[in-house]
Amino acid sequence: MKNFHPTGNCPVRDVLSRLGDKWSMLVLITLNANGTMRFSDIHKTIEDVSQRMLTVTLRTLESDGLVERKVYAEVPPRVEYCLTDTGGTLIPHIEGLVGWALENMDTILDHRQMNQQH
Amino acid sequence: MKNFHPTGNCPVRDVLSRLGDKWSMLVLITLNANGTMRFSDIHKTIEDVSQRMLTVTLRTLESDGLVERKVYAEVPPRVEYCLTDTGGTLIPHIEGLVGWALENMDTILDHRQMNQQH
DNA sequence: CGGTATCCCTGCGGATACTG
DNA sequence: CAGTATCCGCAGGGATACCG
Numbered sequence: 652m653k654n655f656h657p658t659g660n661c662p663v664r665d666v667l668s669r670l671g672d673k674w675s676m677l678v679l680i681t682l683n684a685n686g687t688m689r690f691s692d693i694h695k696t697i698e699d700v701s702q703r704m705l706t707v708t709l710r711t712l713e714s715d716g717l718v719e720r721k722v723y724a725e726v727p728p729r730v731e732y733c734l735t736d737t738g739g740t741l742i743p744h745i746e747g748l749v750g751w752a753l754e755n756m757d758t759i760l761d762h763r764q765m766n767q768q769h
Numbered sequence: 770m771k772n773f774h775p776t777g778n779c780p781v782r783d784v785l786s787r788l789g790d791k792w793s794m795l796v797l798i799t800l801n802a803n804g805t806m807r808f809s810d811i812h813k814t815i816e817d818v819s820q821r822m823l824t825v826t827l828r829t830l831e832s833d834g835l836v837e838r839k840v841y842a843e844v845p846p847r848v849e850y851c852l853t854d855t856g857g858t859l860i861p862h863i864e865g866l867v868g869w870a871l872e873n874m875d876t877i878l879d880h881r882q883m884n885q886q887h
Numbered sequence: 888c889g890g891t892a893t894c895c896c897t898g899c900g901g902a903t904a905c906t907g
Numbered sequence: 908c909a910g911t912a913t914c915c916g917c918a919g920g921g922a923t924a925c926c927g
Binding site (some may be wrong): 819821822825844 | 919921922927
């Protein structure tokens with residue numbers, strides 16, 4: 652019987668759990684679609700994320716090496732974010748999931764409603 | 770500026786948020802790797818999921834039409850689970866993510882540690 | 888065997904206010 | 908502009924007990 656927790660605490664689960672939070676994937680595909688963006692640009696693009704959670708999400712992605720953060724010593728301050736190479740290699744897989752979701756969400760929503768009527 | 774919330778409450782986010790929970794992807798790839806499985810088999814394969822959460826996860830996947838649940842009128846009862854066709858089409862994308870995680874987790878973990886020393 | 892039913896707790900993430 | 912700091916509510920999920 653095949654399983655998927657090689658060592659007890661599985662690094663794959665660790666990595667994937669990061670992407671499974673509410674905003675990470677959205678931030679990544681937004682950065683991929685628009686290239687380098689300022690903090691405020693990302694915030695405008697993803698309207699319903701709070702400033703706090705956008706900061707937290709970006710910092711986590713940065714510390715994982717998926718996003719690069721560049722601070723310019725200007726007044727007012729300017730901070731730019733872009734994907735790293737590692738972050739870029741993740742994009743196709745996220746796009747794959749998004750594409751699948753787009754293709755199948757009608758089927759899924761229908762099926763879900765059916766069962767709700769029970 | 771490209772964004773990703775077509776209608777305000779985006780079905781893509783809805784669908785993906787389901788897969789982003791703690792156990793769904795794990796259950797799906799386990800079922801894919803082993804074919805039809807009984808409840809207890811899944812539980813043995815994914816050791817650290819509670820009975821409650823395994824039930825909840827399977828029921829959600831069933832109501833979304835990704836997993837099929839078959840109950841046999843026997844004593845003691847037997848319940849078998851397998852992927853549906855729709856569920857099957859999702860597998861390659863999950864495998865893609867898992868593959869990426871396996872390839873890149875060393876880089877990620879290193880990067881993460883560097884930043885923690887700060 | 889394959890579940891429910893309860894209770895409970897952690898921690899994700901929102902709201903708001905303040906700052907270099 | 909791009910953040911911290913603080914507080915707090917809620918839902919995801921664990922532990923335990925019981926059931927057809």
